[in-house]
Amino acid sequence: MKIRNKITFRFTVLVFAVISLFSINIFFFSAQYRHEQFYSRLTDRAITTATLLIDVQEVDSVLLKIIDKNTIVLPNEKVEVYNSKGEKIYCSNENDFSCISKSLLLKIKREKEVRFDGGKIELLGLNYKTSAGEFIIVASAYDKYGKNKINHLRTILIIGLIVSALLTMVIGWFFSGSVMKPILRVISQVGKINDRNLNIRVDEGKGQDEISHLAYTFNKMLDRLQKAFDIQKSFVSSASHELRTPLTSITGQIQVTLLKERTKDEYSKILQSIDEDIKHLNQLTNGLLELTYLSMDAQTIRFEKIRIDELLWSVRSEYLTQKPGNEVLLDFNIFPDHESKLMILGNDYLLKIAIKNLIDNGCKFSDNHSIRIKFNYTENSIILHFNNNGIPIPEKDMENIFLSFFRSSNSATISGHGLGLSLVKRIIEMHNGTIHVTSNSEEGTSFSVTLPIANN
Template identity: 40%
Template sequence: MTIRTRLTLLFTLLVATLLLVFCLSIYYFSSLHRKNEFYNRLKAEAYASVELLFGKETISPELFKLLDRNQITVLYAEEIIIYNYLNEIIYESGTDYLAVDNEILNQVRLEKEVYFKQGQREIAGIFYTDKYNRYVVFTSAIDKYGYSKQANLALILSVGWLVMVLVVFYAGRIFSFNALQPITRVIRQVAKITASNLNLRVEEGKNEDEIKQLANTFNEMLNRLEEAFRAQRSFISHASHELRTPLTAISGQIEVALLADQSVAEYKAVLTSLHEDTQDIIRLSNGLLSLAGLSTDTLLTRYTSLRLDELLWQARSELLGSHPDYTIRIRLPEMPEDDAALFINGNALLLKAVFINLMENGCKFSPKKQVKVELAFEPQAFRITFTDEGIGIVAEDLPHIFEPFFRAANVGTIPGHGIGLSLARRIIDLHQGSITIHSVLKQGTTIAIILPRHF
């Protein structure tokens, strides 16, 4: 069922229910009015009858019956019965429509006025007294014309309700069509957007309503998708280029080695060079796999409680194991009294990879091959700084330093692929932290990491 049909049916059901309650209320109050009006007529007939028959100025019962049968205002199937204090009938109109027992007579004497029904016949009983007599008068009749009006009113209300429901249904169709027209327009525009034309955007319109919010949200999503596609194409392009270079070198060395006979030492040199190129490809592949894996946030569920200072010492130990010529100094200016303040919630492998990368960069780009690491404790976070006295970074390159495969213009022949810092930033983002870099050309670089204690 479409939204348009659902809205139409809900709108019709709501209005139909309200109209039905309105019509039933009119019928109910009209029925009460008819009942009260007819009771007043019956009561008036009762008082008039007893006054004419037993009041100060009386007429004979025969004359009263004659007048009662021929008056214009006589009620349909009317019957009048008058009882004295001994429960004896002293007047009856003679139609024998009504049967009254002693219980009802006593009820009338107690309550003075009683109104009740026998089938379609409605009866009014009154207790009439004067100086000498006490009478119980019953007047009964069938409200033929009142019920006819009620039936006619019921028919009018039923037909009117049905007609109005049909009108509301078609009006609801038109209303829902106009209300959903902007969404239909958005759907048509979205259907035209494919992977090859992500530059298209949905028209937001001029009204400040939910449709504009929907279009604006979808356009923002398209911006993110377009950026993701652009980054993907850039990633594939850079990855292909970075892989092509060592593979071309390996292929060239193998071809040269096959052209002529060489000594064992020469073959060893070729194999050594091939091994270095192969290791370079492995490091690049690992970096690419890590970068691709982090983009899916699959490691978020592996967070545990870690002691940050121990993680820094572990990273230092592993890096010195492969580069014993590096110098890494770790400093903790203020150790907290409580060891619990050293713990952080995070992923040990990811954070250690960041620390190793930043330590290695500090040593690799520094002539003295050394880096200083400082761990500071802030009220709600840890601050870790990596400082070197290396070649620094050109100011124009700083805004791009965290982009995948980007390398500063002054790195020269220093090995690397431009993946490490982009990986570091992604990992720190996953830990809801921040990473900033400050560098002065030929003086050194300082990278600062802020990690929240809990998130």
């Protein structure tokens, strides 16, 4: 069911329920009022008859009947008077059959007042006491006009209820249409947006309502999508270029070599050059594979408790084995008293990639191919500072330093493909950590990595 139909249906049901409750109350209280009014008239009629018959000496039963015939009476009205022995001493209409039983007379005498509604006839019994003795008065009649009014009121209320429901449905349909109009406008605008026109934005309007907030939220999502698409396009373009460069170099060298016969030394030099290009291509491919691995859902990657000092020593050993011409210094001058301050929750493989890339980056850009890793900690975090004394990163490049395939303007003479720091940032963020960089000519370049302690 569409939202517009739901709003119309619920609005109609709600209004119908309120009007129904209101109509039921009107009918109920009107019926109660008719009932009380009719019995009040019966009471007046009964007491008047008893007073004239019993208390007024000049009036006897014959005269009272003459008076009753010339008095406006209720439909099927009859007044009967009984003495204390239950003997009838007066009846306003002798032609009607009396249905007053002995048990009813005893009940009236005991309870003082009895009311009985028999449908067409309503009856009132009173225990009437005077100086002349105790009497029982029974008055009955049919409230024709009162019941007709109530029936007429019921008909009006039912017809009014049906008409109100239909009017409410129509009004609700137009009302829900006006409510849905801004939503439909947003839906229409969103439907026109695709991967080829992500620059289009939904009109947020000038209001501060939920629809404006929805449009604003959707536009923020589009901003993120557009940024992701731009990064993807840039990534594909850069990856294609980086892959094409060594392949073009290899192809060119092979084609040139095949043009004529070469000496053994010339073949050796060409093969060495091709080998370097293949190594570079292999490093780039590994980097792309690692980026793809990091794009996986973090829940599919296994995390476990790791001692950061042991991890640093292990990475240092592996790195120096692969590149023995560099120097990696570990500074643990500030060391915790308890082992728990050294534990982090992470993936050993990924953290090794991140630390190895930071070490390799520091050694490549350092003047003496050396990097110092300084350990520190707080109550909730472990902090690692990767410091090198190489040429500083230009200020204009600082904000792009962690983008894939980005290379600083002062790194043209240094080998690399611009994936290392991008990998590092993704890995650190996957471990709920942060990474910041500072760089100047006096202190060199420092990457600060903060990781949460496992117990926290």
